[in-house]
Amino acid sequence: MLLTATASAALMLLQQAPAEGTDWDAEFGVEVKQRDPVTGELPVDPYEQSNANAGAVPYEGAQLAEAFGGREGIRRIAERTVELSQADPRIAAIFAGHDMVRLNRTLNEQFCYLLGAGCDYSGRDMKTAHAEMGVTKADLNALVENLQTAMREAGVPFAAQNRLLAKLAPMSGQVVTR
Amino acid sequence: MIPAAFCLHAIASLAAPLAPAPPVIAYVAVLDMPSVAEQDEPPADPEPVLETAPEPQPEADRPPRIAGMDVLAGGKLLLTNGITTVDGSSGGGVARWATIGGRQMPGGIGLSAHATAIELPDYGWRSYGVLLGIGDRLELSYARADFDTRDIGALLGIGQGYTFNLDTFGAKLRLAGDLVYGETWLPQIAIGIEHKRSRDGALVRALGAADTAGTDYTLSATKLFLARSLLVNATLRYTEANELGLLGFGSAAGEGYTLQFEGSLGYQLSRRAVVGAEIRTKPDNLGLGDDDWMDVFVAYALNDHLTLSAAYVDLGSIATIPDQRGAFVSAQVAF
Numbered sequence: 180m181l182l183t184a185t186a187s188a189a190l191m192l193l194q195q196a197p198a199e200g201t202d203w204d205a206e207f208g209v210e211v212k213q214r215d216p217v218t219g220e221l222p223v224d225p226y227e228q229s230n231a232n233a234g235a236v237p238y239e240g241a242q243l244a245e246a247f248g249g250r251e252g253i254r255r256i257a258e259r260t261v262e263l264s265q266a267d268p269r270i271a272a273i274f275a276g277h278d279m280v281r282l283n284r285t286l287n288e289q290f291c292y293l294l295g296a297g298c299d300y301s302g303r304d305m306k307t308a309h310a311e312m313g314v315t316k317a318d319l320n321a322l323v324e325n326l327q328t329a330m331r332e333a334g335v336p337f338a339a340q341n342r343l344l345a346k347l348a349p350m351s352g353q354v355v356t357r
Numbered sequence: 358m359i360p361a362a363f364c365l366h367a368i369a370s371l372a373a374p375l376a377p378a379p380p381v382i383a384y385v386a387v388l389d390m391p392s393v394a395e396q397d398e399p400p401a402d403p404e405p406v407l408e409t410a411p412e413p414q415p416e417a418d419r420p421p422r423i424a425g426m427d428v429l430a431g432g433k434l435l436l437t438n439g440i441t442t443v444d445g446s447s448g449g450g451v452a453r454w455a456t457i458g459g460r461q462m463p464g465g466i467g468l469s470a471h472a473t474a475i476e477l478p479d480y481g482w483r484s485y486g487v488l489l490g491i492g493d494r495l496e497l498s499y500a501r502a503d504f505d506t507r508d509i510g511a512l513l514g515i516g517q518g519y520t521f522n523l524d525t526f527g528a529k530l531r532l533a534g535d536l537v538y539g540e541t542w543l544p545q546i547a548i549g550i551e552h553k554r555s556r557d558g559a560l561v562r563a564l565g566a567a568d569t570a571g572t573d574y575t576l577s578a579t580k581l582f583l584a585r586s587l588l589v590n591a592t593l594r595y596t597e598a599n600e601l602g603l604l605g606f607g608s609a610a611g612e613g614y615t616l617q618f619e620g621s622l623g624y625q626l627s628r629r630a631v632v633g634a635e636i637r638t639k640p641d642n643l644g645l646g647d648d649d650w651m652d653v654f655v656a657y658a659l660n661d662h663l664t665l666s667a668a669y670v671d672l673g674s675i676a677t678i679p680d681q682r683g684a685f686v687s688a689q690v691a692f
Contacts, residue, residue: 345583
């Protein structure tokens with residue numbers, strides 16, 4: 180014990196300090212992604228953009244979008260859902276390390292598109308977007324609860340809340356991977 | 358982690374050429390610490406934790422596991438474990454649903470218990486039971502029902518306050534689909550059995566029943582249509598039970614298994630509240646006027662674990678005594 184400790188201490192003393200200003204990322208081959216100066220988003224691999232990626236046919240008519248407080252209300256609900264989920268110990272780890280700027284935008288676009296509020300969805304399809312995230316049904320339930328909280332806080336009537344969930348629920352097969 | 362970091366810090370201050378600390382203090386610290394070489398883990402990551410992500414659950418706070426399954430970890434959406442039926446299965450109070458009881462998710466084990474009372478003009482029903490849920494796949498249940506004939510007992514000549522007792526052992530297996538998720542056209546589908554044993558053997562035989570025990574076979578399909586906030590259930594039950602089995606099974610005259618139907622409609626008022634109506638058809642093997650059952654119910658999830666339900670039930674004629682309409686109340690705890 181004493182010998183090992185002394186030997187370790189001696190080894191540490193003998194070690195040379197690395198040169199100042201070493202580029203450790205280059206040293207270990209770490210690629211650093213740069214956020215887009217305009218959007219603040221990290222780059223993603225190219226994909227074909229299409230509203231079909233939103234995963235469902237949108238509702239027609241303006242009534243439902245109005246129940247969500249229009250485009251502005253939908254944006255706030257999407258952001259609040261992400262915010263609640265990032266603070267939710269059950270699922271926060273899934274969000275850590277992902278681009279929240281991009282998620283806020285694409286989730287808003289998806290909700291806005293599906294609710295017939297006139298947005299286009301520019302994100303990836305559900306299968307690609309959730310690939311290798313290892314999402315479980317329990318994670319999905321947690322997200323649904325957070326979305327319900329966000330909608331409730333925004334005063335969206337429950338039947339209208341369920342109308343949005345009705346569009347999202349059938350996508351579970353593409354999202355849940357384990 | 359902390360001792361290791363402190364130890365390294367002490368060594369680092371030793372190593373620094375201009376370290377003001379007297380070497381002997383650091384040396385003592387090194388001596389007091391566990392050996393650096395015996396530390397498997399690297400020193401604490403000096404990088405700050407990303408954003409404000411909450412701390413992951415410490416190992417000790419995680420639910421226990423048995424055979425690789427989370428025990429009582431919960432995770433289900435409110436009310437999606439259903440309301441325990443009079444037979445002890447997950448359902449809508451009277452009708453059996455394809456839902457699996459307990460709050461467990463796939464890979465988890467859940468438990469549920471319930472107590473139900475039905476007050477009728479001439480009878481009183483009490484039932485209670487426990488249920489084990491395994492993943493989103495299997496449900497095993499036991500329920501005991503006590504049916505008090507009160508004054509009618511004397512009238513029927515079986516004794517004032519004679520109480521029929523019934524044990525029900527249930528099993529239900531989910532075959533496909535999901536109550537909430539997946540394709541809208543694909544409901545949750547389950548098959549099951551309910552093995553029932555009357556504890557009034559001699560009496561139910563005297564009443565004309567062929568057997569004192571019997572097994573029901575069920576096929577259920579249940580779906581929550583979110584776009585309409587509507588839950589729809591249909592169950593086929595192949596049964597020979599008289600009054601759910603309280604009055605035995607089949608008849609000495611040769612009446613036996615028939616196919617019966619259980620239907621439920623529920624409207625979701627909120628995450629916590631649902632109102633609905635049910636019908637359950639029943640055979641009349643004994644010719645005692647065994648009627649179909651109907652109810653109008655409201656269920657409320659007080660929290661993740663406790664669900665209360667109340668219903669107005671119309672059980673029709675029971676043992677020739679007509680107009681048995683009354684109140685159903687039930688409490689269910691689930692983990």
